[in-house]
Amino acid sequence: MDKNVSEEVQKKINQLRNWVDSQPHLPKDIDNRLILRFLHSCYYDVEKTKQTIELFFKVRDSAPELVNHRDPLSPAMQKAMKIAKVAHYEISGKRNIWFWQLNDPGLEQYDYIQDARMFFMTCDAWILSNEDLAEEDIVVMDAKDISLKFISKFNISVARKLAKYQEDAMPIRLKQIHIINAPPFIDKLFSMMKPFLKQEVTNMIHFHVPKSETLYKYLNKEDLPSDYGGSRPSMEELNKRVVDIVMDKRKIFLDENFWKTEKKGKKIKEISTTFRSLDID
Template identity: 60%
Template structure:
């Protein structure tokens, strides 16, 4: 089983991966350290061919979305505005898992900007990739949609959503296992319907909806794994957000660069069909 690989075998794979990278003229080597290579290998359960395809896609998608990755100073007015209405948490929980939580605090959706929120996702995720070395066995996502209304439909951007979904499912080096939508309103099916065309079947099957004032989250989490906002003991979301911002600010100089993790030219992937299967392999390999 892939998970039984020894540290020596993993180091050997890292060396092999780096030798391959050097021969890929389209892939950047400047910011590709051993830590990131190990994360890609880990996310693909140490299947080196899958990891190569995933990292090619990671770089090429990033090169195709400059509008989401350029000019992203966390101290800029645009980001400061977004940071005031969102709490993000990146929490290590029991079972060697990560909980990724997002909470919107903008009841009238007066400030919420969908594209800026996606830019914030990339900013916080990139800072985590730059900072975190621990390798988790599973990644669980929790989205608190208590302030989402049908007004969201007027703010949604199909093109951006499609690119982000591809990146999250097939290129991001994590092991996605569950997605929880909490405080889900009765019309959540209309909102989810916007995203569903871009999601693979195995990802849609990971989604669980939790109505307001329900305790169904406890069917999936122990209280010790949840923030206090959701009946747990793991601190408040605003406290977790402060830690996320601290990491972002510690990596600000790198995040300000517009060339971070970008292909220098169009990536020469093996073929599009093989890339479509990356997410299936990575998310289901050890379920």
């Protein structure tokens, strides 16, 4: 990928490469392609990129329940991938769509922590396999099967880590979040998440009630999956593409040390303490 970047950007990649290599706690499996993705997500600000890389690994270190035990062939993960479909695809204007669709009426099978674990896994698979650098990343979540029972499934600790990771650590340019088929009680569910979210992120969130067309103010209908009246493949097909990539990367997900900081002795405590201070901030 380096051959496709400008000389100025390459200099910044080299600068960050030297910095990463000089940090004894950072993992050794950070390649230049990942460095470029972080740099791009931070609009080529080197110091901001360093902070984002540090936070990326600190959040993951603080969340072993989300980045361990991620064998996509395990019964728990197979179950999660059957009830929640995800899709990642590019649309016009160099924008990415991140689509999440739950298919579990009554939330009888839904497991919030397992869903979050699947989120980390599918996002990692995307980062590992995708080389396009999008100008915008747009999240669309279908809440058609969400009920008040979701409150009993909710985990505050995991939600806090997930929010921190999505807001400040993922190497993407998050610009819009759309909740479609939003139920009347969505404000009650949103109130559980709002304390963890920055105002900048809450301003990105838009709710769309069932059968409304308000989503089309932000996205062309044609850019949606065929299930939603668009011209893209169905969620079933788009999800299969994601699952295929995950399976291709299965060996990586079986490695419990993948994208983990080097922790020796009291270093574990130091990293945990640092993350707590970042979380409070």
